Amino acid sequence: MTRATRSPQGRLLYAQSGGVTSVINATAAGVIEAARAKGVPVYAARNGILGALREDLIDTTKETRSAIAALRHTPGGAFGSCRYKLKSLEANRAEYERLIEVFRAHDIRWFLYNGGNDSADTALKVSQLGKAMGYDIRCIGVPKTVDNDLAITDCCPGFGSVAKYTAVSTLEASLDVASMAETSTKVFILEVMGRHAGWIAAAAGLAGDGVDGAPHVILFPEVPFDEAAFLAKVKATVERVGWCTVVASEGVRNAQGQFLAEAGTRDAFGHTQLGGAAPVLAQLVKDKLGYKYHWALPDYLQRSARHAASKVDAEQAYAVGKAAVDCALAGMNAVMPVIVRTSDAPYRWKVEPAPLAKIANKEKKMPKGFIRRDGFGITAAARRYLSPLIAGEAPLPWRRDGLPAYGTLRLASVARRLPPKQE
Template identity: 60%
Template sequence: MSTSTRPRNALYAQSGGVTPVINASAWGVIDAVRQHPERIGSLFLARNGILGALNEALIDAATLTDAQLASLKTTPAGAFGSCRHKLKKDAEFDRLVALFEAHDIGYFFYNGGGDSADTCLKVAELARSRGLDLTAVHVPKTIDNDLPLTDCSPGFGSVAKYIATSVREAGLDIASMAPTSTKVFIMEVMGRHAGWTAAAAGLAAANADTPPHLILVPEIAFDEARFIAAVSQTVERVGYCVVVASEGIRDGEGRFLAESGATDAFGHAQLGGVAPVLANLVKAKLGAKVHWAVPDYLQRASRHIASATDLEQAIAVGQAAVGFALEGKRSVMAAIVRDQATPYRWHIAAVPLADVANREKTLPRDYLDAEGYRLTEAGREYFAPLIRGEAFPPFVDGMPALPDWRFDNVTKRLVPFKD
């Protein structure tokens, strides 16, 4: 907790891949800060994540209109911009220190996934090493649901709902045309190292003969012969086959089926599309007509079918992050703790950021059956409450309302940054 008697200022930023409800977490932070004017002065919103901090591109949250604030709870993507950037240069750390001092920043809230947790931890360690009075708290989000120490990650529930809904609807389409047209449909979903999103698609299945018939996840090595046999048997039994595959499925040697050879800012391999790889394999081996789809950004921008549970949790972690900071809890993440599954009850707790950064939570093996292709009751019990409830955005002329994300930057106090 700050030893100063004057209210210190705060900095919030969004980072990494955005979600249907990341802006709701921003609303939660802003709302909580406004409830404590005696403890926190100005709240600055960095443009494009940590890059906005480095470039001193800051928005004063006090200048947001009521309409803009309301839109934060109903609009996907990052209202203030996001980024993928790994802090690693001394010049960057020096610049952050200068920024914190110039704007009297005493609280830092970083809203992101695993890599963002690493950035938040680095900022906390930087402050400690430089003798800065700064409290850093991580606000979780990731559609991949792979953050450890939290029951789920805000953003995931809405993506799971979108994918399961899409699979159910597409499955009906394939079933209606299968006798004379497409026999196999493959949907590729996000998930580099963890199969949470693909497994959640299993919620669409009412029984063994309804889609998705086969789920492929990174945690279970892809076996070509076994997969082709399973597709063939499903088509013979049901008349068609719907497959949901994580982008990061690997072969028995641990190699991505669709690695492109490129890497991102954090050194992660860029994947080139596993759906067409699987489609070509099925066509070559079985001669069946195959269609494939990659929802890609559509799944993480699917605010129109967001989960009400997910929206509520996204707001809650933002509000709790501010509360933890005011309690003097440094270098923590606002985690969701499941109290019980039926009815679903949860609360927010502070967990050590050092136990979250650079770690991944993988899909439990018992969430899929012995063959590794179908969701089990244990998996269904975990996923089902996360997609419950509808939280529709306002519509104008038949379309989701478009937000007005025009903001003015605060006056800069530092010279332009050059790394």
Template identity: 65%
Template sequence: MAQHNAFYAQSGGVTAVINATACGVIEACRQAPDQIGKVYAGHNGIIGALTEDLIDVNQESDEAIAALRYTPGGAFGSCRYKLKDIETHRTQYERLIEVFKAHDIRYFFYNGGGDSADTCLKVSQLSEKMGYPLTAIHVPKTVDNDLPVTDNSPGFGSVAKYIATSTREASLDIASMCATSTKVFVLEVMGRHAGWIAAAGGLAGEAEGEPPHMIVFPEVAFDRKKAMARVDESVKRYGYCVIVVSEGARYEDGTFLADAGNTDAFGHRQLGGVAPTLAGMIKQDLGYKYHWAVADYLQRSARHLASKTDVEQAYAVGREAVALALAGKNSMMPAIRRISESPYQWDIIATPLAEVANREKFMPPSFITEDGFGITADCRQYLLPLIQGEDFPPFENGLPKVARLSLTLAERKLPDFTL
């Protein structure tokens, strides 16, 4: 088999373990020198391919690449940039193929969520139409855990561990002060359409009455009267109420509780803070003193509290992506398959991108309690294995060490391109 080059890019919101996937991809490529020559990474995701800003990963040492495994963020730069429709804006896709041709790139690894899977699929289809032999593999990543087929998405387990831990720790704070101070605490977590992260907050409590006392899921229509009654009941019964609310909480008509009125680069509604919105309702309807917090970027960058299971799976899908490509498995995604619950066992299977692109996996009704405010035993059984184990990064001078890359750009060979 002739030697050709590979391209890797990170897309969308980053995670605590997306760089572990990058590490898996790059190390696997380096271990196949007969088939893969250089590895390029897109500077700021797919934008780097369009503008021909290609990071020459071969300039990075083995030690620096290994350090990616415990480094959060997106080491090569990510982006929220959705390629336009291929039928009306074919030029962008043709530009990608031109860049790949110019740099002899025959392997395309795109690390992201559902939109990225769609892009990867379209690039694969166009390369075939243009007669350019490109093997395109989508590598799963999303804290939202909403990719179909795969049992769970790399990045989610670590967020789940962080949110469950933060909910438990903050609850102890509120419980200790509720007699004379704060009665209600609201924690806002990510999750636009799917409540997986909010559900993880439910792991904090293990017995009746333990917080969180209420979880607000996107999958369950928000009823203000019912929700306020739940808060009031919890305060009167336990002395306080802890709430975990998904940013995508919505009313029966589909309107978000916190719609900021704008859209992001992917066309998604920009959400403007459901925690203060919900806290305002509590103040207005019940008069209780409250505090609220937004986990925001902290939840997806907390590598110091990453799940060992998540780190191992993130690295594994990166390596498997390369194995699929070298085996000629085009337009595929390595998906995690749960083999058994006890002991928890998993492996990786190949899934056609057509079954993944632009599809979302929501919380099943069996995972949400009948009252709509908690998680069931089935949900707990699903979530618990994903947060198991600690994989602490090395520390130096009291702070976690991170990878330091040179990010050297390859020489451009094509004219400039306007996005």
């Protein structure tokens, strides 16, 4: 990472990337409010890096102070997001030249890219192209991902709220199953996000404690699926408790490394598109044990549930946005403001810059010490780590009709100065 003294001249470009979270707009608010306080105008790229390539920019100076403040409690991606990974400079020089053209045309001197692992890689590449192409641009990666799998940072903004939603949903659904188990459902299966890392599945473990506390079975991507052990655990639980709640990560694999359920398609980052482990497990329960079951796949509901957001998560999301501006205006390049935990109890944290080179394309999986020896639950260490992240509520303003009063933006377009990008 590098530092240089800069005066606040030029514009800052902010872009959102990948799957959004219920608090990513809080980060956007942190960026815009911090930049306004320093007298730096902010443009936003419409639909992530694609907006930068297409010169499809949004002028946030046209937004009112109250509209920007409302971003702190509004889910989704206010400026649009995308799954698009830049290739290397050698493989696709034309895209990088186009970015520089757009930056130069609009006097963009700071680029803040808000995303996860692949987005950190893109941010690192963009940070390197200034030197390679003779343009003074400072690039800051801003952390965001519900999967909680970014390296170095203690946790990822967006994860705490998904963790809270998952734990609450597990608790509420389990109370439902318990009330119906005598004559109806014996097994409930909840499938949660997590392709390679079981952080979200682990968060479900916060719903209960003790041998008989739901969820009774958690299936992690880090633990190869053992059909016989799984069925034995479910059977023993139903016989002892009367019912069983199972939480399965979408990325659960068998001993051969194959996903339990694979749609056979890939997203724009080249990742296998998953979603379907729950019905596979449900069919196993029916065929092998004969139990009546229900299963659920919350999917987007996990990452859009702003009504169940964690106060800690919302505060951290805003803080990294503000810190990203501070890093940029301090002249830093190729860094990401990360969350550093300084105490478990009471929970304390701070934000510090870390090199993008140590974050990009790295993946933080669940520590072995967080998974119970039998592979079906979380340990006390995991509970100590996870519990503070779901703490507190992040209140919403409500409309008279009983729905949340989410914010809306004008999204005024910036006049184009270049010929259209050739797709």
